[in-house]
Amino acid sequence: MTPGLLGGITLLAALIFSVLGLVMGILAHTLRDGRYLEAAKRLAALTLLAALLSFGSLEWAILTNDFSVSYVAGHSSANNPLWVKLVTPWAALEGSILLWAMLQAAYTWLVSLRVGHSLDLWRAPAALGTLFAVQVFFFAVMVFVAHPFDAVSNPPPDGQGTNPLLQNHWMMAVHPVLMYLGFVGLSVPFAYAVAAMVAQRYQSWIFETRWWTLVAWGFLTAAIFTGKWWSYEILGWGGYWAWDPVENASIIPWLLATAFLHTAQVQERKGLFKGWNFAFITLAFAATVFGTFLTRSGVIQSVHAFASGPVGAWFLVFLLGVMAVGLGLLARVSSEIREAGEVRWRSREGALLAGALFFGTFAFVVVLGTLWPLLVEALSGAKVSVGAPFFNQVSIPLGVFMLLLMGIGPVLPWRHTNAEVVRNLSAMLVALGVGTLIGFGLGLTLGVSLAIGLFAYNLTAVGLMVAQGVRERARSLGMPAGQALLELAASHKRRFGSHIVHLGIALAALAIAFSQTYRVTEQKTLQVGEVWQTRGMEVRLLSIGAREEANRFAAVAPIEVRSISREGWGSDGRYQTRLNFYPQMGSPLATPVVKYSLYNDFYFVLMQFDQDKGQWATLKIIVTPMVGWLWVAGLIIVLGTVYILWPSPARVASRQMSPTAGD
Amino acid sequence: MKPKYLIGLTVVAGALAYLIFGGLGQNLVYFITPSEYYQQIDRYQSRTVRLGGLVKPGTLDYNPQTLELRFVVTDGVKDVPVRSSGATPPALFGENRGVVVEGRFQGEAFVSQNLLVKHSETYQAPKEGWTPDEVRKLIEGTQ
Numbered sequence: 001m002t003p004g005l006l007g008g009i010t011l012l013a014a015l016i017f018s019v020l021g022l023v024m025g026i027l028a029h030t031l032r033d034g035r036y037l038e039a040a041k042r043l044a045a046l047t048l049l050a051a052l053l054s055f056g057s058l059e060w061a062i063l064t065n066d067f068s069v070s071y072v073a074g075h076s077s078a079n080n081p082l083w084v085k086l087v088t089p090w091a092a093l094e095g096s097i098l099l100w101a102m103l104q105a106a107y108t109w110l111v112s113l114r115v116g117h118s119l120d121l122w123r124a125p126a127a128l129g130t131l132f133a134v135q136v137f138f139f140a141v142m143v144f145v146a147h148p149f150d151a152v153s154n155p156p157p158d159g160q161g162t163n164p165l166l167q168n169h170w171m172m173a174v175h176p177v178l179m180y181l182g183f184v185g186l187s188v189p190f191a192y193a194v195a196a197m198v199a200q201r202y203q204s205w206i207f208e209t210r211w212w213t214l215v216a217w218g219f220l221t222a223a224i225f226t227g228k229w230w231s232y233e234i235l236g237w238g239g240y241w242a243w244d245p246v247e248n249a250s251i252i253p254w255l256l257a258t259a260f261l262h263t264a265q266v267q268e269r270k271g272l273f274k275g276w277n278f279a280f281i282t283l284a285f286a287a288t289v290f291g292t293f294l295t296r297s298g299v300i301q302s303v304h305a306f307a308s309g310p311v312g313a314w315f316l317v318f319l320l321g322v323m324a325v326g327l328g329l330l331a332r333v334s335s336e337i338r339e340a341g342e343v344r345w346r347s348r349e350g351a352l353l354a355g356a357l358f359f360g361t362f363a364f365v366v367v368l369g370t371l372w373p374l375l376v377e378a379l380s381g382a383k384v385s386v387g388a389p390f391f392n393q394v395s396i397p398l399g400v401f402m403l404l405l406m407g408i409g410p411v412l413p414w415r416h417t418n419a420e421v422v423r424n425l426s427a428m429l430v431a432l433g434v435g436t437l438i439g440f441g442l443g444l445t446l447g448v449s450l451a452i453g454l455f456a457y458n459l460t461a462v463g464l465m466v467a468q469g470v471r472e473r474a475r476s477l478g479m480p481a482g483q484a485l486l487e488l489a490a491s492h493k494r495r496f497g498s499h500i501v502h503l504g505i506a507l508a509a510l511a512i513a514f515s516q517t518y519r520v521t522e523q524k525t526l527q528v529g530e531v532w533q534t535r536g537m538e539v540r541l542l543s544i545g546a547r548e549e550a551n552r553f554a555a556v557a558p559i560e561v562r563s564i565s566r567e568g569w570g571s572d573g574r575y576q577t578r579l580n581f582y583p584q585m586g587s588p589l590a591t592p593v594v595k596y597s598l599y600n601d602f603y604f605v606l607m608q609f610d611q612d613k614g615q616w617a618t619l620k621i622i623v624t625p626m627v628g629w630l631w632v633a634g635l636i637i638v639l640g641t642v643y644i645l646w647p648s649p650a651r652v653a654s655r656q657m658s659p660t661a662g663d
Numbered sequence: 664m665k666p667k668y669l670i671g672l673t674v675v676a677g678a679l680a681y682l683i684f685g686g687l688g689q690n691l692v693y694f695i696t697p698s699e700y701y702q703q704i705d706r707y708q709s710r711t712v713r714l715g716g717l718v719k720p721g722t723l724d725y726n727p728q729t730l731e732l733r734f735v736v737t738d739g740v741k742d743v744p745v746r747s748s749g750a751t752p753p754a755l756f757g758e759n760r761g762v763v764v765e766g767r768f769q770g771e772a773f774v775s776q777n778l779l780v781k782h783s784e785t786y787q788a789p790k791e792g793w794t795p796d797e798v799r800k801l802i803e804g805t806q
Binding site: 345361365368369372376382383384385386387389390393394397523524525608610616618 | 690692693695713
């Protein structure tokens with residue numbers, strides 16, 4: 001048995017199991033027979049097994065350099081280091097769809113384990129059926145148009161190699177997997193929403209769906225932040241976000257899932273916003289397919305785009321199908337889920353809905369900006385692109401409003417405002433004013449000063465809320481404040497976790513404001529031994545040399561940096577700036593060296609060097625303040641999410657008692 | 664819904680629409696080839712455009728002292744000389760390769776602030792005798 005054969009057979013098996021699972025789901029739903037549901041559960045496990053075997057075969061083929069397998073011949077090389085080989089399955093189209101389908105099978109299997117527990121028998125057939133339908137799509141794409149295991153009749157002695165940009169940093173092993181876990185994870189909330197609408201049970205789905213959405217959201221957040229960091233570490237431009245279509249593709253589902261996470265709380269608590277929740281979750285899942293369609297179809301060009309092919313049309317049809325099912329069902333049930341009460345804007349629910357609408361609007365703007373070039377081309381035939389300035393211009397005011405709402409929302413009570421709330425809001429506004437004025441006092445720009453003010457404002461909001469809870473508990477139970485805080489944090493995980501996440505977001509906004517405003521770039525050509533004084537540093541070019549490595553060849557220019565004034569603090573050290581040459585590329589790939597410090601990041605890039613005599617090298621230095629805190633903020637957000645999700649006896653008990661006790 | 668909310672909503676929607684469509688109008692960057700430029704020179708003068716083509720062999724010149732990168736972008740029919748101030752990583756950039764430069768025409772030359780290159784997963788071997796159509800196709804895959 002060759003890996004190619006095993007992979008192809010198991011792939012076909014996975015497709016067949018998924019089709020059977022879909023049929024069983026439909027039978028279980030229409031005939032109301034539990035035996036079909038049992039069969040669907042077994043098929044979920046079988047599909048996962050087949051998908052794991054298929055993925056394993058691809059790894060096997062890559063590790064054993066089996067170039068008779070098309071994917072390996074096209075995207076791997078015998079010279080690649082082991083870790084590159086291990087991550088090669090998701091370095092190109094077919095393999096990444098295989099990873100996607102495998103993760104989809106894993107999620108479906110996890111959902112099948114919930115049947116009979118939290119997923120009741122009325123909703124389970126539709127939920128599993130939806131997931132099987134999604135799975136059928138992915139396996140069918142591979143079997144019919146993007147087969148990773150096609151046989152190569154004359155196997156070449158070596159493959160064409162892996163995209164150098166992808167093997168230049170270990171993040172390749174982390175970021176794509178996180179992104180797929182997030183994207184695929186959103187299929188589960190979608191399946192639950194479809195099941196709720198099909199089974200006409202509009203309330204019970206929300207509790208577990210919120211949990212699944214948070215899982216996917218956590219992965220998406222982690223993926224977005226690691227992607228930013230990767231782009232920062234490797235691309236040599238000193239930035240981390242360019243509003244590239246693929247970056248947009250990751251932020252659109254994130255925004256819509258965020259909107260859902262906020263309105264879902266209102267439904268949990270008061271049974272409102274059912275329609276919004278169905279809509280947000282459908283659109284969030286559709287957005288993941290939309291993103292894949294954009295980048296895999298060749299309609300929109302992007303740095304992440306794989307070669308175009310027939311896959312695009314498949315994804316377009318699938319996207320339309322998802323939208324039609326989700327929104328069609330919503331239209332059908334809309335009269336049954338009409339809101340019972342009116343929304344009170346000056347309460348928690350009002351702030352949550354306003355926040356969700358901002359997230360939805362933001363998502364809409366990003367979609368519009370991403371698709372605008374297509375519209376212009378269709379209408380006038382001109383090729384245009386929408387630049388990053390457009391997105392920045394729109395996202396700054398939207399971001400400011402969201403940061404304002406983020407502070408207000410949790411402070412507002414579910415019922416009417418009272419004196420204490422007014423006092424808290426006044427304190428927050430004072431913090432906003434003082435923070436902004438301090439920024440101005442330090443001579444910072446309006447935007448950055450406002451970011452400082454908003455950070456202080458959100459810090460105050462969280463501080464006041466925590467302090468208030470601790471004070472009340474300490475007083476009523478007569479315990480020290482520290483113990484009260486620990487007990488509250490353990491018993492109100494959702495509330496404390498969301499505080500942590502909100503603080504992370506506020507910190508991220510601060511880091512973005514500083515780094516985008518005060519980034520400076522310096523460039524100079526240095527002779528070997530020459531010293532360059534710039535931005536509080538003394539930079540000496542030590543030598544220029546060459547280095548031979550297994551999969552590449554590198555030009556290395558070591559430099560020595562000493563700080564000579566406050567601006568250069570933290571930059572000291574010896575750094576190996578380098579240009580990597582990969583055999584499959586005609587030109588070198590810059591590999592920046594980044595020195596992190598508490599305030600400034602120092603970014604050294606070798607741009608050019610004297611190829612004849614090795615006497616000079618052109619260096620670029622980028623100094624960016626606070627960008628390191630962006631990664632810290634990402635970590636805080638993910639840790640806050642994990643804190644909410646972390647199972648605890650208290651949480652399980654509270655979920656069973658009442659839907660609102662976890663608040 | 665109460666009328667005051669309706670008014671508030673209209674104001675917010677109006678501001679947003681202004682922000683979006685005003686912003687879109689100002690930030691559209693046209694994507695042209697050298698031949699298209701010579702057909703409508705006036706239209707593209709002193710506004711930001713993206714010029715796409717191939718780096719003409721033998722024209723790439725880097726001055727280490729001024730950090731200026733000079734090359735000629737061609738679509739097989741027309742050539743445009745480009746000056747780039749070098750604030751660009753050299754990844755995937757080279758002679759006979761597809762390139763997109765973002766910048767403005769200043770007289771005869773194109774002054775680029777930003778050099779975009781194709782991050783393709785497969786290396787496209789250079790070939791002789793490009794036609795504008797092929798170049799168009801190539802640069803549409805380049806950003």
